[in-house]
Amino acid sequence: MFLAIAELRRARGRFALLGAAVGLLVLLLLFFQAVAGALTGGLTGAYEQARADVWVYDDQARLNPQGSVLDEGAVDAVADVAGVAAASPVTFTVFDVDGEPSAVLATDAGSPALPRAVDGVLEQGTAVAGTSAFVEGDAADLLALPGVDLDVAATADGATFAILPTYFAPRDAVATATSERAGRDVPLPTSAIAVAVADGEDATAVAAAISDAVDGVEAVDRATAIEGLPGAGTITRSFGILYVLLYVVVAIVTGVFFLILTVQKRDALVLLRAVGAERGDVVRPVLVQVVVVVGVAVLVGTGAAVGLLSAAREVFGAGLDVGTILTSAGAILVLGLVAGLASLRRVLRAEPVEAVADGGL
Amino acid sequence: MSIALRELLRRPGRFAPVVVAMSLLVVLLVVLGGFLDGLSLSQTGVVRAHEGRLLVVAADADLALDRSRLPDEARAAVAEVDGVADVGRLSQVTTTARPDGGELVDVVLVGHDLGLDAVPAPVGPGTAHVDERLGAIAGAPADAPPAVGPQDACCEAVGSVLSDVSAGAPSVWVGHDTWLELAASIDPTGAPTTQVLVVEPAAGSDLGALADDVRAALAGVVEVDVATADEVVAADEVVAQQSGTFQGIIGVTFLVTLLVVALFFVLLTIERVKLYAVLKAIGGRSPDLLAGLAAQAVVIALVALAAGGLLSAGLVALVPPDLPVVVVPGRLAILAGATVATAVVGSLLTLRRILRVDPAAAIG
Numbered sequence: 089m090f091l092a093i094a095e096l097r098r099a100r101g102r103f104a105l106l107g108a109a110v111g112l113l114v115l116l117l118l119f120f121q122a123v124a125g126a127l128t129g130g131l132t133g134a135y136e137q138a139r140a141d142v143w144v145y146d147d148q149a150r151l152n153p154q155g156s157v158l159d160e161g162a163v164d165a166v167a168d169v170a171g172v173a174a175a176s177p178v179t180f181t182v183f184d185v186d187g188e189p190s191a192v193l194a195t196d197a198g199s200p201a202l203p204r205a206v207d208g209v210l211e212q213g214t215a216v217a218g219t220s221a222f223v224e225g226d227a228a229d230l231l232a233l234p235g236v237d238l239d240v241a242a243t244a245d246g247a248t249f250a251i252l253p254t255y256f257a258p259r260d261a262v263a264t265a266t267s268e269r270a271g272r273d274v275p276l277p278t279s280a281i282a283v284a285v286a287d288g289e290d291a292t293a294v295a296a297a298i299s300d301a302v303d304g305v306e307a308v309d310r311a312t313a314i315e316g317l318p319g320a321g322t323i324t325r326s327f328g329i330l331y332v333l334l335y336v337v338v339a340i341v342t343g344v345f346f347l348i349l350t351v352q353k354r355d356a357l358v359l360l361r362a363v364g365a366e367r368g369d370v371v372r373p374v375l376v377q378v379v380v381v382v383g384v385a386v387l388v389g390t391g392a393a394v395g396l397l398s399a400a401r402e403v404f405g406a407g408l409d410v411g412t413i414l415t416s417a418g419a420i421l422v423l424g425l426v427a428g429l430a431s432l433r434r435v436l437r438a439e440p441v442e443a444v445a446d447g448g449l
Numbered sequence: 450m451s452i453a454l455r456e457l458l459r460r461p462g463r464f465a466p467v468v469v470a471m472s473l474l475v476v477l478l479v480v481l482g483g484f485l486d487g488l489s490l491s492q493t494g495v496v497r498a499h500e501g502r503l504l505v506v507a508a509d510a511d512l513a514l515d516r517s518r519l520p521d522e523a524r525a526a527v528a529e530v531d532g533v534a535d536v537g538r539l540s541q542v543t544t545t546a547r548p549d550g551g552e553l554v555d556v557v558l559v560g561h562d563l564g565l566d567a568v569p570a571p572v573g574p575g576t577a578h579v580d581e582r583l584g585a586i587a588g589a590p591a592d593a594p595p596a597v598g599p600q601d602a603c604c605e606a607v608g609s610v611l612s613d614v615s616a617g618a619p620s621v622w623v624g625h626d627t628w629l630e631l632a633a634s635i636d637p638t639g640a641p642t643t644q645v646l647v648v649e650p651a652a653g654s655d656l657g658a659l660a661d662d663v664r665a666a667l668a669g670v671v672e673v674d675v676a677t678a679d680e681v682v683a684a685d686e687v688v689a690q691q692s693g694t695f696q697g698i699i700g701v702t703f704l705v706t707l708l709v710v711a712l713f714f715v716l717l718t719i720e721r722v723k724l725y726a727v728l729k730a731i732g733g734r735s736p737d738l739l740a741g742l743a744a745q746a747v748v749i750a751l752v753a754l755a756a757g758g759l760l761s762a763g764l765v766a767l768v769p770p771d772l773p774v775v776v777v778p779g780r781l782a783i784l785a786g787a788t789v790a791t792a793v794v795g796s797l798l799t800l801r802r803i804l805r806v807d808p809a810a811a812i813g
Contacts, residue, residue: 101715102712102715102716102719105708105711105712105715106712108708109705109708109709109712112701112704112705112708113705116698116701116702116705119698120698123694148547148553150545150553152543152555155543155545155555155635157634157637181636184509184516187509189513189516266640269640270640272640274640277637318555318618322771322773325769325772326484326772326773329764329768329772330480330481333477333480334477336473337470337473337474337477337705340470341470341705341709344466344467344713345716348466348713348716352716352719
């Protein structure tokens, strides 16, 4: 332990360079996770905040609510399936609100599609706004749709859809606005059905029962619906590739550094072994150095990431949760230790006898 | 410098660790650059296909094509303008398609009138030119009918188009009248109408003056913005935000590369302090030693670029076709130049240590 700390003090520059490299990689990793989280949250927040346990679409829609048009009788048919406590039609559409394209989800008062935080607030003549720091534009006090003005009675943090300012509005008001915009009577189609399952029922089983019982629909549980939203899966997989690359780079950089350091210290290690140091005595300092350098780098990188994300809160929102930070930090620390195994192998190969062998010390 | 290069040839194993680390950083940079270009190109393909033409967009749409709505009479008014060789409609909507025998996939349905370099003019009602990737993504034959929209309503595939003209998803190009019919079934609430007019300028026309004339001709019909394809792409806030984020991330990755190279050369210099003292004692100058290190850094960077390039090619080939990764030669050249420069700067961070080497140390 004494040797490990003494060397860290004596060769501050070298360890600081490694720490800075690992710290920056931690910063990148956490930044990626914040960007991916903010992007997917902006896309799927309305689903994550909704009370609905199951979502039902046209089976041709590929779980895309904006590509789904359900038959008129589908809502009643779904409501009749065993295990369904409530089923409510939802129409996903886009209007220009204050000059900005905004997602408008037309639904009923008490619909499972409404955000849990404002359940029951949607009354005639009012709307609920879904807000997110990542989505540009503040929620308006008045939702001005073509031919209809609705008071925004409540806001639900994080309940956004398609990375747009999002509003939940009564179906009759949206139907009026749709016809007004089209300049003729246009029936308001049902894009999807939000379903709350009865107490004690399994959402996946109820979804399967709905798909079996009702022709032309595909019902899925909430997690599957979120994963299936356009763009959500692509973002997750794209950033997944970057995470893997970053973890590999952290492991290689840490491993290479400690390997070179061990090779350079070989004579000193042989001498230590020759004067009686046990294998454990020469292995422990390396482990301590890996933990200290990578640990400090993780702390500094995390601090920098949290600071940067706080400064850019209006872009990335809450950014990171503690669980994500702890998981990433733990993974990098473990990877650092695993990467240090190569140098430990070299340390263990230092034999005391080499000190007095030909060409020895 | 020749000593430095000969050391690389004589003891390549000593430099292997930094080559491995840099190669992986090159892979990371290439993949990041691929996402940057892939996201940008895949979202703007429909617009970029109209380079050399003018796009007429409703003024309240802020140059966002899918938010623009133009009245039917606008096309005839623009056709009357001097310097307009031809004018056509252009509209797009996101939907799904199930190519015969394949899976359901997301597509962008594009309606157009005019032929392009990348997309032939529409053949007739019920026909489509289909993104070359669509079959591969859906797991269907390349010439399978795309079966677009909720009713699988369209179309016979009469040709393919490069995926370069996509818009966030593979594209299916149909005649604009067909598009209007399909869009009504895809989004019954949208009341589909022409989104944008495409103006083909007559030979020798000045685009700036023509844009003013088009704007003036539509003054009594609808307020519009008239812009080139480049201007429309530049106005896309989503693309600009994505590009800014990814460029920042690439910048930090270069900083990591700089630190890794600096770290390696610091370790190397510490190991060779006595040798440098000898070289200085027999007349070697600090700039010569630094030049040697810089030469080694250049070679290391070139080897890492070659190895990283090969690894990246393999990785990109394994990426599913629906992920937006596009490797652009121009971007590769920029990354390669920046990697070499970063390696040289990283190696020169040993400057202080090299200058401090005392020739007297050679004799103890």
